[in-house]
Amino acid sequence: MNDSSVINSTISPTTATFDKQTANQTDIPVTLTLNDNTLIGINNGTTALVAGTDYTVSGTTVTIQKAYLAAQPVGTTTLTFNFSTGASANLAVSVVDTSSTGSGSITVQQYNSPVTATSNSLSPRIKLKNTGTTAINLSDVKLHYYYTIDGEKDQNFWCDWSTVGSSNVTGAFVKLPAPLTGADHYLEIGFTSGAGSLAAGDSIELQIRMNKTDWTNYTQTGDYSFDPTDSTYTDWSHTTGYVAGALQWGTEPQ
CATH class of the missing domain: 2.60.40.710 (Endoglucanase-like)
Structure with missing residues (x-):
């Protein structure tokens, strides 16, 4: 029986950009609004990210580590946040690489x-x-x-x-x-x-x-x-x- 009292968790932001160029690499912080749920994991497709390595959690802030993002291919990487109850939430990361952008004119x-x-x-x-x-x-x-x-x-x-x-x-x-x-x-x-x-x-x-x-x-x-x-x-x-x-x-x- 479905529990109609469950309120879905949300994340902010839901989109972000990551530059693979070494000088521009930064972690991506994500704020959780849990609504009495708990985060149980993050997936990239069918692959689970490793807590403490690929991402860290401090209170209601999840930080996706730049080392993990730098290993992703150029394009859109969609990370799915899974919670104890309710719907999951997606973070779409546009992965770019400006390290080969010519002379920059x-x-x-x-x-x-x-x-x-x-x-x-x-x-x-x-x-x-x-x-x-x-x-x-x-x-x-x-x-x-x-x-x-x-x-x-x-x-x-x-x-x-x-x-x-x-x-x-x-x-x-x-x-x-x-x-x-x-x-x-x-x-x-x-x-x-x-x-x-x-x-x-x-x-x-x-x-x-x-x-x-x-x-x-x-x-x-x-x-x-x-x-x-x-x-x-x-x-x-x-x-x-x-x-x-x-x-x-x-x-x-x-």
């Missing part, structure tokens, strides 16, 4: 809209910033958004809006010679000479959209460049940036 920030598991269009929102000390000709910049096509069809590209004008933003679809983790295609975003230059310290925004010509769905879940958790611009190393053909931001899929 540009930064790519991103969020996605929509973030549904399936959608008939992919719509990354991108902010490109010049973090160097000299202006960059935007016609020298390329951005790669990696994804799986989920049924190969012809595709359409639109730039719905941009700081530099939609007509100055270009898009080309590229099929990878062999599938990689979370990607068998990428969209290469570029700029015409009419986009001008990006001064040191300045940024531009892009609202991108792509779809298959028959409007069948993509499955976004697991796509390399898809950000399922953020709703505002966030540094996003899974969308790569190049200046004059050289990787300047992000980590390409393997």
Whole structure:
């Protein structure tokens, strides 16, 4: 017989980001609201984390150790908190690695809209910033958004809006010679000479959209460049940036 008086436990936060770059590694603290329950363990899929090694508990704070997180692959690691009664709670950790981001002359920030598991269009929102000390000709910049096509069809590209004008933003679809983790295609975003230059310290925004010509769905879940958790611009190393053909931001899929 179900006990309707049981109140589920909750955790805060429910999403977090961990950078595998050594200088940026930090533990992730999680606050528990137990509601008269007790924490009985944490799982990553079917694998149980080891208390005292992978995580520590102090009162109502659980700390996921950086050594454990650094061992996780780039992508989303979902940790399930299990309690004595009531429903479990999930912490989705976006694991990134900015250790190979080139010379750092540009930064790519991103969020996605929509973030549904399936959608008939992919719509990354991108902010490109010049973090160097000299202006960059935007016609020298390329951005790669990696994804799986989920049924190969012809595709359409639109730039719905941009700081530099939609007509100055270009898009080309590229099929990878062999599938990689979370990607068998990428969209290469570029700029015409009419986009001008990006001064040191300045940024531009892009609202991108792509779809298959028959409007069948993509499955976004697991796509390399898809950000399922953020709703505002966030540094996003899974969308790569190049200046004059050289990787300047992000980590390409393997």
